[in-house]
Amino acid sequence: MQATGPAFGISAFDIRLVELEAGACLPLDQHAGQLAAVVLSGQGKLLLDSGPQRFAAPCSLFIPPHAPYQINNNASTTLQLVMVCSRVEWPVATAPMAPSGDD
Helix, strand or coil: CEEECHHHCCCCEEEEEEEECCCCECCCECCCCCEEEEEEECEEEEEECCEEEEEECCEEEEECCCCCEEEECCCCCCEEEEEEEECCCCCCCCCCCCCCCCC
């Protein structure tokens, strides 16, 4: 179920509630932006090029931009997670910000 995104007038990120039944998996995917997931219930395996990572609720997952990934539910219960994917790549700050003087 998509909770936000361009169809809702928000262009910077998408939020989706994902439920995977026992034994199900998401198709292999990758995104130009960052992806984070909050695991609400269940357990599974995150497949990345760096190797598989097992996880169990409650936890969060991070998938870097352009990284191929797959999420598998290898348990006997439903895996439920909220996925947030940025639609743009955010610049990384390389130095502390100077005080604005507005404080």
